Amino acid sequence: MTTRLYIPGDSSAVAVGANRVLRAIERLARERRTEIEIVRNGSRGLFWLEPMIEVATPEGRIAYGPVSHSDVPGLFDAGFLGGGQHPLRLGRPEEIPYLKSQERLTFARCGIIDPVSIEDYRAHGGLRGLVKALQMQPAEIVAEVTESGLRGRGGAGFPTGIKWKTVLQTASDRKYVVCNADEGDSGTFADRMIMEGDPFLLIEGMAIAGVATGATKGFIYIRSEYPDSFRQMNRAIELARNAGYLGPNLLNSGQAFDLETRLGAGAYICGEETSLLESLEGKRGVIRFKPPLPAIQGLFGKPTVINNLISFASVPVILDDGANFYKNFGVGRSRGTQPFQLAGNVKQGGLIEKAFGVTLKELIFDYGGGTLSGRPVRAVQVGGPLGAYIPAADLDIKMDYEALAAAKGMLGHGGIVVFDDTVDMAQQARFAMEFCAVESCGKCTPCRIGSTRGVEVIDRIVAGIDRPKNLQLLDDLCETMVDGSLCALGGLTPFPVQSAIRHFPEDFDKPSRKAAE
Ligand SMILES: Cc1cc2nc3c(=O)[nH]c(=O)nc-3n(C[C@H](O)[C@H](O)[C@H](O)COP(=O)(O)O)c2cc1C
Ligand code: SF4
Numbered sequence: 001m002t003t004r005l006y007i008p009g010d011s012s013a014v015a016v017g018a019n020r021v022l023r024a025i026e027r028l029a030r031e032r033r034t035e036i037e038i039v040r041n042g043s044r045g046l047f048w049l050e051p052m053i054e055v056a057t058p059e060g061r062i063a064y065g066p067v068s069h070s071d072v073p074g075l076f077d078a079g080f081l082g083g084g085q086h087p088l089r090l091g092r093p094e095e096i097p098y099l100k101s102q103e104r105l106t107f108a109r110c111g112i113i114d115p116v117s118i119e120d121y122r123a124h125g126g127l128r129g130l131v132k133a134l135q136m137q138p139a140e141i142v143a144e145v146t147e148s149g150l151r152g153r154g155g156a157g158f159p160t161g162i163k164w165k166t167v168l169q170t171a172s173d174r175k176y177v178v179c180n181a182d183e184g185d186s187g188t189f190a191d192r193m194i195m196e197g198d199p200f201l202l203i204e205g206m207a208i209a210g211v212a213t214g215a216t217k218g219f220i221y222i223r224s225e226y227p228d229s230f231r232q233m234n235r236a237i238e239l240a241r242n243a244g245y246l247g248p249n250l251l252n253s254g255q256a257f258d259l260e261t262r263l264g265a266g267a268y269i270c271g272e273e274t275s276l277l278e279s280l281e282g283k284r285g286v287i288r289f290k291p292p293l294p295a296i297q298g299l300f301g302k303p304t305v306i307n308n309l310i311s312f313a314s315v316p317v318i319l320d321d322g323a324n325f326y327k328n329f330g331v332g333r334s335r336g337t338q339p340f341q342l343a344g345n346v347k348q349g350g351l352i353e354k355a356f357g358v359t360l361k362e363l364i365f366d367y368g369g370g371t372l373s374g375r376p377v378r379a380v381q382v383g384g385p386l387g388a389y390i391p392a393a394d395l396d397i398k399m400d401y402e403a404l405a406a407a408k409g410m411l412g413h414g415g416i417v418v419f420d421d422t423v424d425m426a427q428q429a430r431f432a433m434e435f436c437a438v439e440s441c442g443k444c445t446p447c448r449i450g451s452t453r454g455v456e457v458i459d460r461i462v463a464g465i466d467r468p469k470n471l472q473l474l475d476d477l478c479e480t481m482v483d484g485s486l487c488a489l490g491g492l493t494p495f496p497v498q499s500a501i502r503h504f505p506e507d508f509d510k511p512s513r514k515a516a517e
Contacts, residue, residue, distance in 0.1 A: 002035040003081045006054040006061070008111070009040030010196045011228045012189070017068060018051035024072040025053075032076060042197015044111030045351030046098055054093060057083040063090040098367055103329060104353045105317045105337050106310060110197040116235055118243050121200045127245065129316030133208045134253040138168055141212035145315060147323035149335025153190075154180055154271075154308030155383070155412045155488070157401045160315075163305060166295035167213040170303040175215035177206050177257075178280065178299060178306040181222045181229070182264055182271035185384025187343030188415035191309040193351060195222070195229035198313075199236035203259060205312030207250060208319060209305050210257035218259045219299070220309075221276050224266050233261050268385075268439040272487055273306045275441060286441045287487045308413065310339060331357035334400035344381075344417035345371045354399075361395040364418055375420040379428075379504070383412025385435050386492035388499035389428065408499065410492070425504035430458045432496040436489060446481045447490025453477060454497065461508050471501070471508070 007022045008014075022038060029036045046052060052065030062083040064075060071088060078086040090096060093111075104110075113120040121127065133141050146161025167175060179202065183191040194202055206218045222230050237259050240246040248256045262280055264270050270279045274288035277299050298304025314336060318326045327335040334356035340363055342349050347369035354363075360380060364370065371377055379389045382399075388409035390397060397403055404411050419428075433454035442448045457474045461467055478494035485491040501508060 002037050004037045004056040006039045006041045008043045010043035012043050012047050013050040016050050020069040021051050021067050024069040028076050039114045042110045042115050047350040048348045060092055063093040064088045102353050103337050103355050106313050107353045115197050115199055126200055129319035130204045130207050132319045133211050138212050142168055144323050148318045148326040150314055152308055153310035160311050163295055164213055167303045167305050170296050172303050174302045176299040176304040177209045177215045177218035178304055179220040179309050179312055181220055181309045183223055184268040184271040185413045185415045187417040188341050188413045190339040190341055192226055192229050194313050196232050199233050201313050203240050205315040207257045208315050211255055213305055216256045220261045223264045269441045287443050329355035331400050332402055338414050340414045342368050342416050345373055345420050346418045347372050356400040357398050360397050371420045373420050378421040378423055379419045381417045383410040384415050387412050388495045391503040425500040425507040426462050429497045429500040432493055436493040444486040446484040450477055450481045
């Protein structure tokens with residue numbers, strides 16, 4: 001009898017030794033004349049348990065983790081191929097509390113299926129959304145997406161259906177669909193997990209966008225730091241094309257849609273949509289003036305749907321189960337679910353897909369188990385390097401677009417980076433300005449010059465030079481960057497800076513703090 005084993009091929013598992021574990025298992029199976037079949041699944045997003053391997057038993061899948069190659073002989077001796085007892089045995093993965101209480105709509109298949117098997121994808125509900133979309137009028141698809149309340153998961157939270165409607169209504173001989181998989185925010189990995197763990201989901205979401213707007217060609221712009229995702233997406237695109245769910249005749253519908261991948265060149269600014277389009281056209285990643293919006297004049301001057309990967313990946317379930325099903329999740333104007341990505345100084349980092357409205361405290365403590373260092377949480381940065389710092393006293397904040405905006409923060413792409421009480425918030429503020437200076441595209445003065453001046457002013461404040469005057473100057477500089485920057489890189493950098501000063505003023509006054517001690 002052949003036993004099926006799941007060993008994640010996701011970069012998060014490979015980075016901590018999954019390939020070595022795989023080789024050790026193959027060697028021992030050969031030596032012990034045991035028949036095994038290995039599936040390289042994606043990650044379930046429980047990173048502290050990676051490599052988490054699973055064995056298919058008559059009672060369902062049984063997980064073991066974190067497994068190192070040196071654990072493999074012991075696992076064989078314990079009869080793990082039959083689900084045997086072992087200190088690393090975790091039981092049924094879906095019963096692990098971290099996973100059990102999630103609301104996985106977008107990540108429903110990630111870590112479960114063979115990512116490059118269309119049969120497995122279909123057996124787990126894949127392609128149903130596209131099949132439905134192909135039976136609808138474009139305007140009906142757009143209406144369904146609008147009705148679901150889906151907002152862009154890349155950062156700005158713009159309603160996806162409205163963007164698609166503009167593209168649909170703009171007449172053109174050619175239109176494009178572009179996926180933003182640049183995923184530059186600190187502590188984020190949701191796009192990567194889908195590309196490596198459920199790539200057909202992205203293909204399906206983009207094909208639906210094409211059918212809905214009349215676009216026949218799509219590009220996936222993947223950051224250069226994701227070589228595994230790039231390979232996996234190329235493989236999945238080829239398989240989809242061979243199976244007729246990409247190409248000139250989508251699932252025999254007579255409609256055409258095809259996809260290509262492009263690799264970025266390592267610039268944070270190329271995640272901004274207009275810079276990304278410049279980069280896709282083979283130029284340097286510099287911001288374009290808006291208007292015209294990309295929906296009207298985007299890639300090569302043609303109407304273009306440009307969305308974050310998770311926005312596209314959220315669409316198949318909306319088409320399959322309906323807008324009403326999807327919008328039943330969430331709070332206020334934040335509908336559906338969000339893949340939160342927990343990173344930094346936290347015990348149990350990983351991906352948590354929950355309906356909007358879960359609190360930051362629940363994510364960090366109920367899921368994350370608190371800090372890895374065991375020290376108290378002092379600050380949490382939500383929404384990437386341009387997100388505000390939230391102090392420990394405010395962790396009850398609900399995670400939705402409006403609640404975060406009211407706290408002068410933002411949800412961004414759903415990244416959460418936790419810091420304990422050893423963090424120096426003046427250095428974090430300095431880092432924000434320095435990051436902006438390094439990543440600035442250079443097109444406008446408040447960002448290009450302001451960020452460098454910002455670093456200098458913070459250095460003077462920390463050194464105790466004319467502190468009140470320099471604090472005022474920093475405030476004025478931040479206001480100028482907010483009001484005068486052409487894009488959100490310069491416009492949002494003041495968020496982390498000002499939140500650090502507002503909540504942690506003592507860190508900017510070290511000489512007097514030292515004197516007081
Ligand atoms: C400096 C900067 C970096 C950005 N980086 C990303 C990114 O890595 N991924 C992403 O999806 N959106 C990023 N965005 C947002 C995009 O400009 C754009 O809003 C998004 O691709 C639209 O898709 P959505 O409506 O599905 O969110 C960035 C924006 C700025 C200003
Ligand atoms: S804010 Fe910065 S990144 Fe954006 S256009 Fe201006 S210089 Fe370029």
